[in-house]
Amino acid sequence: MLHLPPFAPTRSLELVEARLARRSRVKRLVIALSAGVVALLALVPAASHAQAPVVEANPAPAAPAPATPAGTMAPTPGATMPAAPPADTMPPATQPAPGIAAPATAAPPPTASPAPAPTGTPPAAPAPAPMAAPAQPRPPLTTPPPPPPRDAMVQRTAGSVAYICGGVAEDEQVALQSEARKYNMSLLFTQGARGEYLSDVDVKLMRGGKEVASFVADGPRCLVKAPSGTYNVRATYQGRTKTATVSTGGKNAQMRW
Secondary structure (H helix, E strand, O other), X not given: OOOOOOOOHHHHHHHHHHHHHHHHHHHHHHHHHHHHHHXXXXXXXXXXXXXXXXXXXXXXOOOOOOOOOOOOOOOOOOXXXXXXXXXXXXXXXXXXXXXXXXXXXXXXXXOOOOOOOOOOOOOOOOOXXXXXXXXXXXXXXXXXXXXXXXXXXXXXXXXXXXEEEEOOOHHHHHHHHHHHHHOOEEEEEEEOOOOEEOOOEEEEEEEOOEEEEEEEXXXXXXXXXXXXXXXXXXXXXXXXXXXXXXXXXXXXXXXXX
């Protein structure tokens, strides 16, 4: 028959109390360490704010932080980052932080100046200027002769009729007599019983009820050259009108007032 040792309750209680005491000490140690870590983390931001440089009242907007690639940890505030390895290409230019002077940019390489011409070569002679064409002489400006005086004994035209009037002076009478063969009609204007000569008579030649020519007789006698036919002559002097029928070939058709 198996014999069991007697139950010792006192020994078991002592072991349980010892285990509980050890667990309590471990918990208190963990709590104390956690409190110390929390206090240390609270002191680190305060120290970083105390050492931060003074910035301007209106600071420039900070550039956005570069995106952190996947798998990397963002840097902790206040911790120093290791230097990046040198790259083969130049990094892109960034805007300097406020208060830091921007580095001077490198000056562009000097441009090569053209080589001077050798001193022994004479300079090229300038091309001769083209010879200007000689100016053409302008023809002299001719002014038309002035019209003859109204009472000058010259031939004039009125429509299809040519005429010449005069005969007040003796020389005019002789000139008209010599020109009479060139005309096919002749008119003489007089007044009174003595047949005094008249001038400034308004003359109109009518044919078939239509006016063919109209002119003012500057003298008592008018030589007329008109197309062949018969004409009705209407002469007006000082408001009084006389009429006569004259055919080409008729000479010395007299009209008296």
